[in-house]
Amino acid sequence: MADKQITVAVPEERVPEFYVWFAGFLAAEPGAPPWGGRRGRGLRHGFGDPGTWSAADADQAAWLYGKLAAPARALFDLLIDAPGERRAGNEVAASLGLEKGAHGVAGILAWPGRYSRKLARELPIATEGRDDGGTDYYMEPAVAELFAAARERVRAAGDSPRPGAGRRRGATL
Numbered sequence: 797m798a799d800k801q802i803t804v805a806v807p808e809e810r811v812p813e814f815y816v817w818f819a820g821f822l823a824a825e826p827g828a829p830p831w832g833g834r835r836g837r838g839l840r841h842g843f844g845d846p847g848t849w850s851a852a853d854a855d856q857a858a859w860l861y862g863k864l865a866a867p868a869r870a871l872f873d874l875l876i877d878a879p880g881e882r883r884a885g886n887e888v889a890a891s892l893g894l895e896k897g898a899h900g901v902a903g904i905l906a907w908p909g910r911y912s913r914k915l916a917r918e919l920p921i922a923t924e925g926r927d928d929g930g931t932d933y934y935m936e937p938a939v940a941e942l943f944a945a946a947r948e949r950v951r952a953a954g955d956s957p958r959p960g961a962g963r964r965r966g967a968t969l
Contacts, residue, residue, distance in 0.1 A: 809929045812885050815902030816923055816931065819909040846918045849939045856915045857946035862953075863911050867892065868904050872943060875921060875933060879940035882924060882932040898930060 806814045849857065864872060870892050875883070883891075885898025894900035905921065912919045920939050924932045935943065 812898045812902040812931045813925070815899060816905060819902070819905040819919075822906050822910055846913065846916055849917055849920055849942055851938075851942060853915075853917065853942065854945060854949075856917065857920075857942050858949045860908065860911045860915065860920070861943060861946040862950045864908060867894070867900075868908050871901065871904050871921070871933075872908075872935075873947065875935040876940045876944050876947060878934075879937035880934060882934045884926065885931045885933065888933055901933065902931065 861869070861872065871888065874888065874891055875881075885901045888894075888901045889897045892901070896903070905919065908921070909919050920935060920943055922934050922936060924934070926932055
């Protein structure tokens with residue numbers, strides 16, 4: 797089925813939250829409710845109960861990491877290298893050189909969200925709302941350890957980021 801472009805107005809201060817919601821919507825099964833009203837823990841909003849990542853998921857973590865487009869891989873790398881450290885969306889955007897700021901960070905999560913859903917796992921990147929209306933991004937230490945090993949495994953196999961990998965033609969946020 798072809799994609800349909802839809803434009804909606806979103807209050808400026810809620811754009812990062814919208815992108816996180818939209819990533820969850822794309823990751824959900826058709827007909828599933830897109831928002832369960834909870835915040836945080838990586839897009840688990842109303843989609844049943846995807847499994848948490850564990851050491852037994854090494855193959856799945858390597859598969860997911862290998863599927864990531866260059867911007868998503870850079871985001872994963874940043875959080876893998878700072879396990880448990882909560883980083884504000886604008887701070888992450890500056891580190892990654894994203895022109896759209898925190899909005900760009902949230903937009904990067906759409907395809908990793910889909911891949912995680914395909915694996916019946918929650919998104920490895922957790923989010924938490926900030927008092928200032930922004931969003932913090934982080935990776936739990938055990939998850940960061942799992943994905944650090946996945947990164948090394950993918951690198952050892954000779955897989956490098958491919959421009960546009962994991963993105964559909966014409967997909968925009």
